[in-house]
Amino acid sequence: xxxxxxxxxxxxxxxxxYGALTALxxxxxxxxxxxxxxxxxxxxxGKSTSIGVLLGLxxxxxxxxxxxxxxxxxxxxxxxxxxxLQSAALPATLRVGELLRLTASYYPAxxxxxxxxxxxxxxxxxxxxxxxxxxxxxxxVQFALALCGRPDLxxxxxxxxxxDIEARQKLWAAIRTLVGEGCAVVLTTHYxxxxxxxAQRVVVMGQGRVLTEGSVDDLRGRVGMTRIRxxxxxxxxxxxxxxxxxxxxxxxxxxxxxxxxxxxxxRRLLDADTALSELEVRRxxxxxxxxxxxxxxxxxx
Amino acid sequence: xxxxITMSPRRVAGAYLQEIRSECLRYLRAxxxxxxxxxxxxxxxxxxxxxxxxxxxxxxxxxLASYTTFGVIGPGLFGFGASLAIEREGGLLTxxxxxxxxxxxxxxxxxxxxxxxxxxxxxxxxxxxxxLGGVTLSPARVLAMLLAGAFGVLPFCALGMxxxxxxxxxxxxxxxxxxxxxxxxLSGLWLPLSMxxxxxxxxxxxxxxxxxxxLTLAAVGMGQGALWPHVxxxxxxxxxFLVLAARRLRRVG
Numbered sequence: 001x002x003x004x005x006x007x008x009x010x011x012x013x014x015x016x017x018y019g020a021l022t023a024l025x026x027x028x029x030x031x032x033x034x035x036x037x038x039x040x041x042x043x044x045x046g047k048s049t050s051i052g053v054l055l056g057l058x059x060x061x062x063x064x065x066x067x068x069x070x071x072x073x074x075x076x077x078x079x080x081x082x083x084x085l086q087s088a089a090l091p092a093t094l095r096v097g098e099l100l101r102l103t104a105s106y107y108p109a110x111x112x113x114x115x116x117x118x119x120x121x122x123x124x125x126x127x128x129x130x131x132x133x134x135x136x137x138x139x140x141v142q143f144a145l146a147l148c149g150r151p152d153l154x155x156x157x158x159x160x161x162x163x164d165i166e167a168r169q170k171l172w173a174a175i176r177t178l179v180g181e182g183c184a185v186v187l188t189t190h191y192x193x194x195x196x197x198x199a200q201r202v203v204v205m206g207q208g209r210v211l212t213e214g215s216v217d218d219l220r221g222r223v224g225m226t227r228i229r230x231x232x233x234x235x236x237x238x239x240x241x242x243x244x245x246x247x248x249x250x251x252x253x254x255x256x257x258x259x260x261x262x263x264x265x266x267r268r269l270l271d272a273d274t275a276l277s278e279l280e281v282r283r284x285x286x287x288x289x290x291x292x293x294x295x296x297x298x299x300x301x
Numbered sequence: 302x303x304x305x306i307t308m309s310p311r312r313v314a315g316a317y318l319q320e321i322r323s324e325c326l327r328y329l330r331a332x333x334x335x336x337x338x339x340x341x342x343x344x345x346x347x348x349x350x351x352x353x354x355x356x357x358x359x360x361x362x363x364x365l366a367s368y369t370t371f372g373v374i375g376p377g378l379f380g381f382g383a384s385l386a387i388e389r390e391g392g393l394l395t396x397x398x399x400x401x402x403x404x405x406x407x408x409x410x411x412x413x414x415x416x417x418x419x420x421x422x423x424x425x426x427x428x429x430x431x432x433l434g435g436v437t438l439s440p441a442r443v444l445a446m447l448l449a450g451a452f453g454v455l456p457f458c459a460l461g462m463x464x465x466x467x468x469x470x471x472x473x474x475x476x477x478x479x480x481x482x483x484x485x486x487l488s489g490l491w492l493p494l495s496m497x498x499x500x501x502x503x504x505x506x507x508x509x510x511x512x513x514x515x516l517t518l519a520a521v522g523m524g525q526g527a528l529w530p531h532v533x534x535x536x537x538x539x540x541x542f543l544v545l546a547a548r549r550l551r552r553v554g
Contacts, residue, residue, distance in 0.1 A: 057399055075401050079308065
């Protein structure tokens with residue numbers, strides 16, 4: 001990744017309104033060559049609309065969208081991208097190999113079919129009709145279609161929904177291979193561990209704007225949260241009211257406390273419940289950082 | 302940055318061919334499409350044109366023309382309309398628009414598929430008519446029937462496409478039948494127009510199927526008057542629905 005290179009995709013001051021709802025609010029967003037950018041945010045934050053504008057599905061009402069310096073609605077600019085959308089009901093009666101051949105035909109210099117199939121782990125499915133595949137297999141096929149054109153930029157919208165852990169990790173490995181080849185990736189995901197595992201840069205969106213951006217470590221550091229997990233009879237709601245406690249709830253029978261001042265909260269916890277056991281303390285993951293950032297945004301609004 | 306990604310004309314042509322091939326294959330393998338489209342008109346013709354008529358009668362020839370019209374409309378309305386409505390809902394159309402598919406390939410693929418199916422329906426009906434129905438037609442007339450089938454489907458593709466932009470998903474076939482069956486009746490495809498009440502007879506030229514029926518009747522040698530007004534009317538229907546559908550697609554996606 002070289003920050004001095006022009007971005008492969010960018011939105012400049014894009015505003016998009018649907019009636020009274022502002023989906024994108026003068027949004028600026030740039031994807032640099034070869035980087036893996038994760039777009040995070042709650043539903044309605046504007047992730048899907050941003051992707052729709054970048055793919056040329058929606059023409060921006062104001063502002064500009066560019067793909068490789070061109071209008072995304074120009075088919076030539078899209079010959080360098082690959083796409084995996086959240087839901088796409090592909091023709092059920094076509095075989096996987098036929099779908100791959102069709103999609104590859106749209107591109108000037110696609111990968112050989114066997115290579116695409118191998119990368120996405122669908123080599124054993126090529127002669128199967130798409131409609132007979134399981135949900136996870138269908139997602140893998142959609143991933144194969146996204147990468148078959150040898151794109152310089154890949155859009156992955158919630159790629160691992162419906163996959164089991166093993167399939168998800170295989171897909172992550174394939175994404176890393178593609179990034180290693182110099183392909184930039186824009187990833188939207190609800191699984192924060194996915195962004196944590198893959199992303200070089202994270203953009204957190206809310207209400208059509210960029211709330212914050214940076215590396216995973218940056219983001220975690222910025223909120224400086226710690227997560228305390230333990231077996232305890234203490235009332236989660238009462239603990240949530242303690243000073244320095246950002247959040248407290250029960251998860252799978254355990255008390256989970258998020259705090260920026262772990263030492264003092266721990267002391268109080270141990271004092272309050274002498275029977276407390278199975279104590280775990282760790283730096284907050286992106287999930288907690290993300291909850292905290294969204295909360296700060298709501299309070300500011 | 303190298304922003305100009307050019308594609309050789311050969312590869313672009315290849316993409317169009319792949320799209321057409323895929324569209325044809327997927328429907329040939331879908332019994333829920335093939336069976337109603339081919340059986341509706343052929344079974345009706347067997348019952349009313351063959352079993353209930355004397356072999357070789359004028360009625361048998363007349364019904365061959367009108368059931369061909371009826372049969373040809375199906376692939377246009379359903380191949381285009383129902384599939385567009387379902388693909389708009391299922392996200393396939395969105396994916397295709399995001400991919401670098403050459404412009405128009407999606408519609409071209411469906412159009413060629415519908416033309417192929419319409420020709421197949423016409424060929425099946427001709428086979429029944431020429432064998433069991435005892436109809437005799439010169440090779441030129443047989444060819445005219447097949448051509449009427451292949452090109453006559455186009456205005457109904459456009460009509461189907463328009464209906465497909467009005468409704469999303471599985472509701473489309475129902476709505477299409479609400480267009481298909483009354484239109485067939487009102488343009489004299491089931492009963493000769495002369496048996497319908499006068500106001501309905503006068504209204505018949507409103508329906509594109511009436512004009513296609515005049516062409517298939519002429520193809521079996523039962524035409525009346527000049528053909529060009531009917532060809533013109535069909536072309537106008539096709540253009541009008543295409544414009545309406547394109548406008549709605551641009552607006553609602």
